[in-house]
Amino acid sequence: MPSTHPSGGATAMRTPPWLAAPDSDYLWVPTQLLATLYDSPTAIGLFTLIVRRWLASDTATVAMSDQDIQRYDPALCRGSIRAAIKRLVDGGWIQVTRHAGRKTQYCPAWGRSTNARLWSKTQPQLNRRRVRTVRLDRKLLDDYMGRLIPHAKAPALIERYGMRAHLTLADVGTYLLMQHTSHAVSATPALEQLDLCFQSEALAVPTTEETLAKMELSEQGARRVGIVKPPVQPRPAHTDPRPALFFVPGELARQLARQLARPAAQAERGFSAAQRGKTAVVKKGSLVTGIKGNKAKKNPPTPLNTTEQVQKKTLCGGELSFRENGERLMRENNEGDATNHRPNQPRRRRSIMSIPETPSAERLRALNVRPQTCAELADLPLDLINACIADGQARPAVRDLAAWTVSMARDARDFGWQVALDKRGVRPTDDFWADPDAAIAKLNARLGRAEEVVADAPKLAAEETPSTPPPPGGGDQQESTATDCPDWIAPAAWQTLSPALRDVLERSHLQGRQVVAYDSGRQRMLADYEAQIERLVIAALLRR
Incomplete structure (x- = not known):
């Protein structure tokens, strides 16, 4: 029986199905890709998206960014996209080209076993040669996810028949694995809800009309079904500049002719000599910010006594005569010139704030x-x-x-x-060492007062300190008190201080002429013992 195949029976029988020529209804996915990436359905779905856009474009590569892929499949995050691209690049299934300031360029390849041989639209069978492939219906991407139209600079345009994407790239990869591999793959809820699988077995993709009948349609989907017709382009407007013709009764036409002829006759007479002398004249040149220019070119003044205004008054039924009307207009013009503030006049200087002389x-x-x-x-x-x-x-x-x-x-x-x-106190403004003799006399006077204060310190301390019997174990108390004495206070003077003052000055130090306590609480208490502390500071300075 002769073969009914168009290419002949012998050719059809010798060509296996996995080496058939690609057609426009299916995408061709290498079987080795499914065998090596069966654990990553997202990478398989991303490969089908790159192949779909590569076949639909006229260029050798496809320009897509991570944001474009994420907008096409909102379920993906940027980390999942980067991981899937890395798996495809390591397996030799795509070639990635990156340039600074541009989108990433993708081109599908036939795997590492072929030295990452790229797909080519000029070679027969896309430069596939002897690579085994399986088919995937393009409607699985176009009808359920939409079409991604990339752009070299702007964000990619996404057109969907539905209001949202009903599948993800991981669902597309799972559908391929269920259909062409022997691995145990569990169906996703989206595939089961859309009747694309039954008991973990892939079913045929329905037609576009059956698919659109089960989803909420967008504007593109409504046009695809025929519910909404494409908008009709409006006809261009009439560009004839001539005014349109209209017809009026004869009596009305004669009345309009008389009203139009009256202003024309008055305009031919012109103004009198007195009126022409009062007409405002615009100066041709003036200095504006140091540059000689013409103000009339930028803001030309509009004279108030023009023929158009006279005609307007006449047409509106005004009772004034031509002479009275002209005199009134020139009077208003003369008054307006005095108060006319043109925008080209220089701005007034701001008043400088006066400071009271106190x-x-x-x-x-x-x-x-x-x-x-x-x-x-x-x-x-x-x-x-x-x-x-x-x-x-x-x-x-x-x-x-x-x-x-x-x-x-x-x-x-x-x-x-x-x-x-x-x-x-006030910081001295004069030079202290301008007069050396006076400076030495001041220092000697200070030293003399300091010696008197140090000599009288034990007596004053004995008078101020109340006489209390020594506690038992007085030797230990005296040793502990001498141990707590700061370095800048003499031990003999430390013994004469009251217990409260010793507690305040404990572990303090002298910084210049200022006493710095151990903590902030003791520092505030120093003001209560200002006179006694001043004597201790003077004694410390003399010892130095």
């Missing part, structure tokens, strides 16, 4: 305080400003004297805070 303001201006702040604090007493300045000068840590002065002055004004100038 001693406090002058003192603040000497510190280079901002003018607004000087005006704000100009009414404060000069003694308060000087006290704030002296307080800032007495603090070595103050770097911005003006800011410190303004802050303290505001606190004193708003909250009634008093500046503690008598406690901190």
Whole structure:
């Protein structure tokens, strides 16, 4: 019996089905890909997406980003996409080309066994040669997931028949594994819900009409079924610039002709000589910001006594005569010129804020305080400003004297805070060693007063300390007290101090002329013993 195959019976019988020529309804997936990546259905589905876009495009590669793939399959994360691409690259199933600032370029290949031979649209059978392949219906991607139309720079365009993607790339890979491998693959809920498998066996993909009848259609799906017709392109508008013709009764036409002829006759007469002299004349040139230009070119003034306004008054039934109307318009024009503010006139200079000439303001201006702040604090007493300045000068840590002065002055004004100038003192402004004899005399006087204070310290301490009987074991108490004595206090002077003061000065140290306590609580208690601590500091300085 002769063969009915178009290519002949002998050729059809010798060509196995896995070497048949590709057609336009199916995608060809290598069987070795399914055998090596059976544990990654997402990688198999991603390979089918790349092949589908490669066959539909006119270029040798497909430009897709991870965001485009994630928008096509919202169930995928970026880590899953990167892992699937790595599995395909390691197996030689795709070739990836990356350029800085551009999307990744993908091209399918025939596997590592063929030295990653790329697919080619110019070679027969896509340059497949002897590689075994299986078929996958393209409607599984187009109808259930949509079409991805890539773009080299902009985000890819995705067109779907349904309102959402009813399958994922992992479902597509699972469908291929159930259909063409012997591995135990469990069906996904999406495949069972869409009747694409039964008891872990893949079923044929239904037609597009049957598929769209079971889903909520989008605008593309409604057009595909025929529910919504494509929009009709509107006809171009009429471009004839001539006005349209219209017909009026004869009596109305004669009345319109008389009204139009009256202004024309008045316009032919023109203005009188007196009126022409009062017409506003625009100057041709003027200086604007140092550049000679023509203001009339940018903002030409509109004269008020034009023929159009006269005609408008006449057509509206005005009772004024031509002469009266012209005089009124010129009077309004002359009045408007006096109050006319053109946008090209230079802006007025801002009024500079005046600072009150008070001693406090002058003192603040000497510190280079901002003018607004000087005006704000100009009414404060000069003694308060000087006290704030002296307080800032007495603090070595103050770097911005003006800011410190303004802050303290505001606190004193708003909250009634008093500046503690008598406690901190004022930094000397004159040179201490300008007169060496006077400086040596001052030092000798200070040393003499310090020796008197140290000599009188034991007597004052004995008078201030109440007489109490010594506790039992007095020797141990004296040794422990000598052990707690700081380095900057003499042990003899330490024994004369009261227990409360010794507790405050315990483990303290001397920094210059300032006593620094062991903690913040003791530091606040130092103010209660200011006189006694000052004598101890002077004695420590003399010992040095």
